Amino acid sequence: MEYYKVLTDLGFAKNEAIVYLAMLSNGKALNGYEIAKYSGVTRTMIYDILNRLQAKHAVRVIEADPLYYLPVDYKALVDNMRKQSEERLDKLEAALEKISVSNVRQKHFVYNINGTEEFFRILKNKITGASDEIYLSAWREEAELIGDELQKASDRGVKVYLFSFNKLPFSFGTQFVYGFDWSNEDYFPRRRITAIIDRRTMVMGEGGRTSEEINIVTDNAMLIEMAINQILLDIWHLYACRKDGFLREGMNSDDYRESIREMQSRYGLPEDLPRTLEEWS
Numbered sequence: 001m002e003y004y005k006v007l008t009d010l011g012f013a014k015n016e017a018i019v020y021l022a023m024l025s026n027g028k029a030l031n032g033y034e035i036a037k038y039s040g041v042t043r044t045m046i047y048d049i050l051n052r053l054q055a056k057h058a059v060r061v062i063e064a065d066p067l068y069y070l071p072v073d074y075k076a077l078v079d080n081m082r083k084q085s086e087e088r089l090d091k092l093e094a095a096l097e098k099i100s101v102s103n104v105r106q107k108h109f110v111y112n113i114n115g116t117e118e119f120f121r122i123l124k125n126k127i128t129g130a131s132d133e134i135y136l137s138a139w140r141e142e143a144e145l146i147g148d149e150l151q152k153a154s155d156r157g158v159k160v161y162l163f164s165f166n167k168l169p170f171s172f173g174t175q176f177v178y179g180f181d182w183s184n185e186d187y188f189p190r191r192r193i194t195a196i197i198d199r200r201t202m203v204m205g206e207g208g209r210t211s212e213e214i215n216i217v218t219d220n221a222m223l224i225e226m227a228i229n230q231i232l233l234d235i236w237h238l239y240a241c242r243k244d245g246f247l248r249e250g251m252n253s254d255d256y257r258e259s260i261r262e263m264q265s266r267y268g269l270p271e272d273l274p275r276t277l278e279e280w281s
């Protein structure tokens with residue numbers, strides 16, 4: 001085994017490692033001529049190498065004429081190198097912490113996701129890494145694409161909350177569903193998918209379209225809280241519709257639209273409400 005490689009991996013030059021190991025295996029104080037002889041390193045190089053080893057606290061100099069050199073005990077060498085390594089790592093950690101704290105953009109990122117395929121790749125990856133909770137708002141068609149990942153998350157103890165306008169083909173999770181069998185894109189042109197993972201990361205995008213998707217992933221706490229509030233409002237709306245009889249079995253999209261108008265009229269909502277982006281376009 002070429003033992004010197006162990007030292008070169010830790011910052012020793014090859015000849016430094018060879019000289020130290022030759023001195024260590026000899027076990028006694030040697031002068032420069034003797035060290036060159038035992039190590040095979042030329043005499044013209046040996047004193048420069050010994051000076052570098054002394055700076056590394058790997059050899060000690062014995063004042064004599066000529067000078068003699070004694071290798072530092074290997075345990076002391078290793079302990080010293082370990083201490084130096086820990087000190088360097090502590091300095092690195094402190095420096096990186098300052099950089100991380102000062103870089104607000106990286107701490108609260110919002111990234112656009114390019115395309116449907118990449119969106120679902122990221123979404124599946126985030127679900128696979130979930131440890132506590134998943135909140136998902138999605139239509140059946142999109143929910144089915146991530147069904148396996150959701151099932152595995154539920155099986156390993158992750159709490160899964162599901163909201164959908166459709167009936168969902170899942171037996172797991174806490175479900176809040178309207179139970180519609182349709183996904184009429186005329187009434188719901190933007191079939192939004194929102195997934196919040198462990199209340200730390202949100203992946204949001206659209207289904208039902210082949211182009212112009214608006215997809216993002218973020219850890220921004222304000223946006224995550226807004227998305228959770230939106231899901232809660234959807235659940236409140238669902239239960240209000242049920243309680244007051246505005247949901248009926250077998251409703252189509254036109255029936256639902258008319259029922260919502262009746263609900264708005266009964267509650268006395270003003271007609272001049274903010275319009276959605278779709279209504280403006």
